[in-house]
Amino acid sequence: MSRRSFCFCSYRTALPLMALLCLPLAAQNQPQPQDSLQNQVQDAPQAPPNAVVQGTIFLIQLTDRIDTSKVKAGDRFHAVLAEPLVTANGMTLEEGRKIKGHISAVEPGLHTRILLSFDDIELPHGKAPLIATVTGVPGEHVMRPVGEEGEIGRKGMTKEEIAEAVIVGAGKGAAQGQRNGGGKKGAAEGAGEGAANAAFAAFESGHDLILDSGTALEIRLDRNLRLR
DSSP states (O other): OOHHHHHHHHHHHHHHHHHHHHHHHHHHHSOOOHHHHHHHHHTSOOOOTTEEOTTOEEEEEESSOEETTTOOTTOEEEEEEOSOEEOTTSOEEOTTOEEEEEEEEEEOSSSOEEEEEEEEEEETTEEEEOOEEEEEOTTOTTEEOOOTTOEEEEOOOOHHHHHHHHHHHHHHHHHHHHHTTOHHHHHHHHHHHHHHHHHHHHHHTTTOOEEOTTOEEEEEESSOEEOO
């Protein structure tokens, strides 16, 4: 066999071997399967043992009165922790700890909305940032379900409730007009005035939103809360 033929045969023999050697490198560059990605997520660092875990839902209680007809964005409000918070290692933050926050937005209108943000919470030794979102207003049936961003809104009266209020107002107005000695004319005028007053009251009922001092708010931690 000539030298040229030997080199050609050696080259042909080496090609498959080189291809086999490159396979592991190619496999490493392939996209990782979904199971592998899920394992990486599961292996991500967990919350520190001295922290209340992100996603924890708990109650606080307002110590200020918030009236949408009087407040504006940037105004401060205060609250207190209404139930204890416990970390994984057993540390407890007792109820009554002070909380500070501010009003991020007020949207007036037929159905007023307000967005509350939290600044910090009192700890046994200092304070810590409180990153949380309002998720509910327990016991307040006049409030609409809280939105995704934590905005609180007031329910307006339904059309049926407004119509009923107008009928009741008209009836009361007619009775009052008749009692005042106006006869049928007085009753008619009283009915009109009563209906108008009832309609106005129903319209106004959907405007101002008031959260009195002592109102409970349900909030969710959006970031781990370290107690030490």
